Amino acid sequence: xxxxxxxxxxxxxxxxxxxxxxxxxxxxxxxxxxxxxxxxxxxxxxxxxxxxxxxxxxxxxxxxxxxxxxxxxxxxxxxxxxxxxxxxxxxxxxxxxxxxxxxxxxxxxxxxxxxxxxxxxxxxxxxxxxxxxxxxxxxxxxxxxxxxxxxxxxxxxxxxxxxxxxxxxxxxxxxxxxxxxxxxxxxxxxxxxxxxxxxxxxxxxxxxxxxxxxxxxxxxxxxxx
Amino acid sequence: xxxxxxxxxxxxxxxxxxxxxxxxxxxxxxxxxxxxxxxxxxxxxxxxxxxxxxxxxxxxxxxxxxxxxxxxxxxxxxxxxxxxxxxxxxxxxxxxxxxxxxxxxxxxxxxxxxxxxxxxxxxxxxxxxxxxxxxxxxxxxxxxxxxxxxxxxxxxxxxxxxxxxxxxxxxxxxxxxxxxxxxxxxxxxxxxxxxxxxxxxxxxxxxxxxxxxxxxxxxxxxxxxxxxxxxxxxxxxxxxxxxxxxxxxxxxxxxxxxxxxxxxxxxxxxxxxxxxxxxxxxxxxxxxxxxxxxxxxxxxxxxxxxxxxxxxxxxxxxxxxxxxxxxxxxxxxxxxxxxxxxxxxxxxxxxxxxxxxxxxxxxxxxxxxxxxxxxxxxxxxxxxxxxxxxxxxxxxxxxxxxxxxxxxxxxxxxxxxxxxxxxxxxxxxxxxxxxxxxxxxxxxxxxxxxxxxxxxxxxxxxxxxxxxxxxxxxxxxxxxxxxxxxxxxxxxxxxxxxxxxxxxxxxxxxxxxxxxxxxxxxxxxxxxxxxxxxxxxxxxxxxxxxxxxxxxxxxxxxxxxxxxxxxxxxxxxxxxxxxxxxxxxxxxxxxxxxxxxxxxxxxxxxxxxxxxxxxxxx
Numbered sequence: 001x002x003x004x005x006x007x008x009x010x011x012x013x014x015x016x017x018x019x020x021x022x023x024x025x026x027x028x029x030x031x032x033x034x035x036x037x038x039x040x041x042x043x044x045x046x047x048x049x050x051x052x053x054x055x056x057x058x059x060x061x062x063x064x065x066x067x068x069x070x071x072x073x074x075x076x077x078x079x080x081x082x083x084x085x086x087x088x089x090x091x092x093x094x095x096x097x098x099x100x101x102x103x104x105x106x107x108x109x110x111x112x113x114x115x116x117x118x119x120x121x122x123x124x125x126x127x128x129x130x131x132x133x134x135x136x137x138x139x140x141x142x143x144x145x146x147x148x149x150x151x152x153x154x155x156x157x158x159x160x161x162x163x164x165x166x167x168x169x170x171x172x173x174x175x176x177x178x179x180x181x182x183x184x185x186x187x188x189x190x191x192x193x194x195x196x197x198x199x200x201x202x203x204x205x206x207x208x209x210x211x212x213x214x215x216x217x218x219x220x221x222x223x224x225x
Numbered sequence: 226x227x228x229x230x231x232x233x234x235x236x237x238x239x240x241x242x243x244x245x246x247x248x249x250x251x252x253x254x255x256x257x258x259x260x261x262x263x264x265x266x267x268x269x270x271x272x273x274x275x276x277x278x279x280x281x282x283x284x285x286x287x288x289x290x291x292x293x294x295x296x297x298x299x300x301x302x303x304x305x306x307x308x309x310x311x312x313x314x315x316x317x318x319x320x321x322x323x324x325x326x327x328x329x330x331x332x333x334x335x336x337x338x339x340x341x342x343x344x345x346x347x348x349x350x351x352x353x354x355x356x357x358x359x360x361x362x363x364x365x366x367x368x369x370x371x372x373x374x375x376x377x378x379x380x381x382x383x384x385x386x387x388x389x390x391x392x393x394x395x396x397x398x399x400x401x402x403x404x405x406x407x408x409x410x411x412x413x414x415x416x417x418x419x420x421x422x423x424x425x426x427x428x429x430x431x432x433x434x435x436x437x438x439x440x441x442x443x444x445x446x447x448x449x450x451x452x453x454x455x456x457x458x459x460x461x462x463x464x465x466x467x468x469x470x471x472x473x474x475x476x477x478x479x480x481x482x483x484x485x486x487x488x489x490x491x492x493x494x495x496x497x498x499x500x501x502x503x504x505x506x507x508x509x510x511x512x513x514x515x516x517x518x519x520x521x522x523x524x525x526x527x528x529x530x531x532x533x534x535x536x537x538x539x540x541x542x543x544x545x546x547x548x549x550x551x552x553x554x555x556x557x558x559x560x561x562x563x564x565x566x567x568x569x570x571x572x573x574x575x576x577x578x579x580x581x582x583x584x585x586x587x588x589x590x591x592x593x594x595x596x597x598x599x600x601x602x603x604x605x606x607x608x609x610x611x612x613x614x615x616x617x618x619x620x621x622x623x624x625x626x627x628x629x630x631x632x633x634x635x636x637x638x639x640x641x642x643x644x645x646x647x648x649x650x651x652x653x654x655x656x657x658x659x660x661x662x663x664x665x666x667x668x669x670x671x672x673x674x675x676x677x678x679x680x681x682x683x684x685x686x687x688x689x690x691x692x693x694x695x696x697x698x699x700x701x702x703x704x705x706x707x708x709x710x711x712x713x714x715x716x717x718x719x720x721x722x723x724x725x726x727x728x729x730x731x732x733x734x735x736x737x738x739x740x741x742x743x744x745x746x747x748x749x750x751x752x753x754x755x756x757x758x759x760x761x762x763x764x765x766x767x768x769x770x771x772x773x774x775x776x777x778x779x780x781x782x783x784x785x786x787x788x789x790x791x792x793x794x795x796x797x798x799x800x801x802x803x804x805x806x807x808x809x810x811x812x813x814x815x816x817x818x819x820x821x822x823x824x825x826x827x828x829x830x831x832x833x834x835x836x837x838x839x840x841x842x843x
Contacts, residue, residue, distance in 0.1 A: 159358055170349050170369060177379035180383045202383055
């Protein structure tokens with residue numbers, strides 16, 4: 001396990017350092033989600049009571065679209081100078097690379113959420129009526145659900161034509177139960193209307209199932225020729 | 226293999242045509258849904274095929290990933306492509322069926338949504354295969370297929386739970402309830418609020434809007450009744466109610482309609498017409514027939530009634546007047562209470578699944594109750610029908626009694642008239658007998674007098690100035706009744722005549738002098754309360770006797786010799802007389818004879834006072 005952890009850490013540190021220096025993905029994501037927030041506020045009247053009902057959907061759609069921006073860049077930067085080929089021939093376990101990439105994306109999207117959540121609260125005049133602490137596990141589980149499959153399908157679409165389009169085409173249908181769980185859980189917590197337990201359980205199940213599937217199949221995808 | 230393609234194509238086309246023929250022509254039409262149900266013959270097999278092919282695709286993908294067998298990959302592609310085609314058929318035919326049956330094209334229920342997500346995943350599968358390099362395609366596609374297969378149960382659970390969290394309130398009547406039942410069978414929780422003017426929902430005493438509609442009908446009947454009464458018309462009022470008669474029944478009872486026609490009760494129109502005709506015979510010339518639209522076509526019913534009764538019949542189809550307007554307070558209260566209960570159920574369903582289950586059990590029990598309710602409704606209708614029959618029976622009985630009473634009364638009046646006639650006849654006969662006896666007594670006395678007295682010495686009046694023997698005893702008089710058969714009952718019988726006037730009646734003013742018709746001897750001066758009253762009889766030669774009756778007083782006495790033109794008394798109204806007059810009677814040898822030939826003509830003219838009837842007679 002030692003090499004897995006060390007390679008994961010090394011890759012993760014490298015990615016974070018790269019992102020920190022360039023801030024390409026982060027800037028793009030922040031600006032993109034800000035745009036989504038503003039456009040939604042024009043599309044839907046941000047009246048206090050109504051917005052609480054739809055805010056869950058708005059927040060997660062905004063984060064989903066923004067995450068795609070980051071996810072598309074995940075592997076693209078490894079294609080330059082045949083870095084990915086080097087990975088392939090190296091004896092390093094493929095899954096450590098995948099975990100590093102997924103964790104990197106997770107941190108990035110979490111950071112985005114941390115920045116954007118207050119903006120949402122202000123723009124939509126939100127006030128949490130349910131148990132607010134539940135938003136943290138929901139956000140963590142939901143983000144992981146998005147990035148684990150996102151990272152995987154980014155790898156799948158890496159070698160396809162027009163891969164920027166391919167990623168959402170592959171990711172969104174698979175993510176439907178996760179998105180629904182996030183949106184419903186958030187709505188329930190915001191409106192205080194019932195219990196979000198089922199959705200959190202469903203998110204956990206989704207995360208477990210698809211993390212397992214990704215780890216089981218990533219090597220196949222990475223080695224696909 | 227490739228050479229077999231045309232053969233397979235032809236076989237497929239033939240089988241498809243046969244299936245089409247079976248589905249569209251041979252299969253019977255479904256009872257509740259109608260022809261649209263035939264789409265099932267494509268929808269369901271397509272769904273089976275699609276799901277089977279997706280499963281084949283999953284197995285082939287796994288096989289490829291494990292053994293890298295290119296044939297498995299080929300099978301996966303084919304299965305995915307054909308599966309997507311069949312899945313598309315499912316998704317297109319589903320809404321076409323749902324629209325007429327549920328009233329909506331699409332609902333985000335578990336099966337539909339899961340199928341849609343499956344379709345999306347396999348479309349993305351096909352897109353991935355097209356966009357990736359051929360060397361990588363099989364592996365990537367196989368991986369995606371496995372992801373899709375893992376995703377489907379999660380989609381299923383998330384949608385199922387989402388639907389239980391969002392019960393659909395359905396407000397409406399039978400159609401809406403049917404749609405709600407369809408959604409319920411798909412696992413979409415629904416709370417139905419019965420709202421229809423028709424009141425045709427099982428298990429409801431009264432639905433929202435029903436009483437308002439009934440009230441509208443009653444008010445309109447009140448307006449129509451004015452015209453029905455004044456113009457003596459029959460009105461057929463067609464109400465709503467789909468295939469039930471609740472509006473017609475309630476409004477008919479409330480407005481006092483003469484007949485109520487509802488689909489639940491078989492009433493031949495001939496009965497209605499008979500009833501109208503009976504009422505018409507009693508004098509009731511207008512009628513309101515309350516008819517539910519489910520019974521038939523208002524214009525047909527009116528035409529038949531008009532043909533059968535030949536009375537002017539008009540139709541009023543109230544139509545959608547009944548569905549609108551301001552609701553009654555009772556409806557507002559019902560709506561508020563049902564709405565509150567629906568909200569309560571909705572929140573209960575959102576809170577816990579156990580509660581939903583309990584409610585389901587309750588709903589099941591309620592449904593069983595509803596079947597009983599339905600039976601009760603039917604029995605109530607049957608009771609009403611009995612009641613109507615009883616009413617009809619009692620009306621008929623009453624009618625018979627009225628006829629009987631009328632006949633009896635006619636009989637009684639005829640009998641009493643006969644009795645009265647008999648009594649009158651008897652009294653008249655008695656009176657007649659008394660009069661006849663009195664008159665006979667007078668002439669008997671005259672006869673007795675003649676036997677002991679001789680009038681032969683009295684000269685005949687032939688020697689007088691005229692060739693007629695008598696002069697008029699009252700020269701200025703009118704004749705009110707001549708000699709001969711009489712129509713008056715009080716004249717006694719003579720010979721074969723029941724009533725015979727034995728003299729002539731002369732009328733002059735009361736107290737006028739009465740002169741002797743010829744010379745003679747006063748044979749009798751008498752008085753009787755009946756018959757001649759105060760009278761004078763003068764015996765003349767030749768067996769002639771003259772009588773002057775009903776005098777107020779006689780001025781001669783028996784044995785007096787009187788000459789022609791000598792006063793014998795004054796005119797009066799004594800005896801059986803109805804007014805002042807003189808009864809002048811001539812008897813020859815005791816036989817009454819018409820005195821006219823003995824009297825000069827031209828004097829008193831015969832004049833019978835028809836209007837006066839019995840005035841101045843006898």
